Amino acid sequence: MKMKDMNIPAADYGIVGGSGTLSSDFPANCGAEDVKIIADNLFFDTPYGRSPAFRHFAVGDRHVLTVKMHGWRSGTTRADASRQVFWVFREAGVKRIISEGGVGTVNKLLDIRDMIVPDDYLDMSVRKDVMLDGRYLLVMRDALCPELRAALIKATKKRFDGRLFLRGTYAVTDGRHFESPAEIAMLNGHADIVGQSICPEVYLAREIGACYAGLYFTVNYGEGIRKWSHQDMSDIFYDDAPMLGEIILEAIRQVPAESRQCECRELRKETLLKDVYNEVSDKG
Numbered sequence: 634m635k636m637k638d639m640n641i642p643a644a645d646y647g648i649v650g651g652s653g654t655l656s657s658d659f660p661a662n663c664g665a666e667d668v669k670i671i672a673d674n675l676f677f678d679t680p681y682g683r684s685p686a687f688r689h690f691a692v693g694d695r696h697v698l699t700v701k702m703h704g705w706r707s708g709t710t711r712a713d714a715s716r717q718v719f720w721v722f723r724e725a726g727v728k729r730i731i732s733e734g735g736v737g738t739v740n741k742l743l744d745i746r747d748m749i750v751p752d753d754y755l756d757m758s759v760r761k762d763v764m765l766d767g768r769y770l771l772v773m774r775d776a777l778c779p780e781l782r783a784a785l786i787k788a789t790k791k792r793f794d795g796r797l798f799l800r801g802t803y804a805v806t807d808g809r810h811f812e813s814p815a816e817i818a819m820l821n822g823h824a825d826i827v828g829q830s831i832c833p834e835v836y837l838a839r840e841i842g843a844c845y846a847g848l849y850f851t852v853n854y855g856e857g858i859r860k861w862s863h864q865d866m867s868d869i870f871y872d873d874a875p876m877l878g879e880i881i882l883e884a885i886r887q888v889p890a891e892s893r894q895c896e897c898r899e900l901r902k903e904t905l906l907k908d909v910y911n912e913v914s915d916k917g
Contacts, residue, residue: 641677642689645890647727647843648699648881649718651734651830652852655701657874660690664875665882667693677724681716682709692885698725711808712763712833719837720765728890729781730838731881732847735869736828737811737855739804739820745865746873747851749798750785752777755824756832758807763833764840771839772900778844780895781888785848788883792876801825803849805832814857827855842898848880 650659660668668690675687687700702718709717722730738744754776789797804824806812812820812827820827826849838845852869853861 641724644696644698644725645728646697646885647722647730649732650699650701654874654878659878662875663878663882677721679717679720681713684717684721692882695885712760715833723841728843730843730845733877734830734849735852736826736849737853738851739827739855740825741858743851745851747796748789748793749801749826749849750782751803752800753802754831755802755804758805758832760833769840769901770904771836776835777846778895778897781844781846784884784887785846788880792880803831817855817857839901842901844897
């Protein structure tokens with residue numbers, strides 16, 4: 634099937650589902666009366682390979698594409714998995730993207746089952762050049778959209794009675810192994826949580842001009858801080874998935890797609906090298 638012939642549904646909202654909702658049939662398990670699943674198991678051929686399965690649903694009159702994405706499918710690199718997802722988001726016209734996932738602690742004040750809506754990130758991965766076409770210079774000020782973060786915070790306060798941290802720094806490492814005690818010690822003082830699911834997504838969201846923010850549940854202690862149980866992690870994944878889904882749906886209800894007051898779209902700039910790229914392309 635040619636790419637131009639693919640029927641990618643239009644959607645203003647995208648959800649990158651992580652370990653938090655992985656065990657659930659999101660959003661069907663949330664029991665919301667205004668949610669309607671429109672299409673399921675949608676696969677698309679992209680320039681970076683065949684995409685993972687998408688689900689198209691509506692929250693009232695707001696259309697959403699959601700995907701379970703860890704990037705660990707056999708034969709697919711983490712970078713290509715991310716590009717597949719965000720290429721589809723771009724073609725669908727997505728303007729607001731919410732991410733979620735389980736993370737480890739770096740800040741020693743954090744406990745398991747704390748919730749955090751980070752306002753910054755520290756990229757310790759090796760995936761620095763993941764892009765769709767390279768047309769833009771990406772200014773990473775306010776990389777995590779203030780408007781979308783505010784909606785997630787408000788929605789979380791409404792449905793979660795545990796500890797919620799309104800800001801923090803998410804350190805990104807390459808998976809799928811956990812970090813060593815020395816790595817956690819190095820990150821201490823520079824980050825609050827650690828995981829594998831915010832980069833390169835935060836760059837790709839900015840490249841397509843979309844707002845991006847995430848909600849993260851602490852599911853383990855960073856090595857060297859305190860021992861943790863794999864059973865505790867498993868319990869969180871299965872017990873708390875419906876609540877995380879409800880929070881995400883509530884945030885979507887709060888934020889309009891069109892009347893954005895943030896700078897997310899303006900913080901991507903046409904690269905100053907575009908004339909050089911065009912000249913090389915013409916000669917090639």
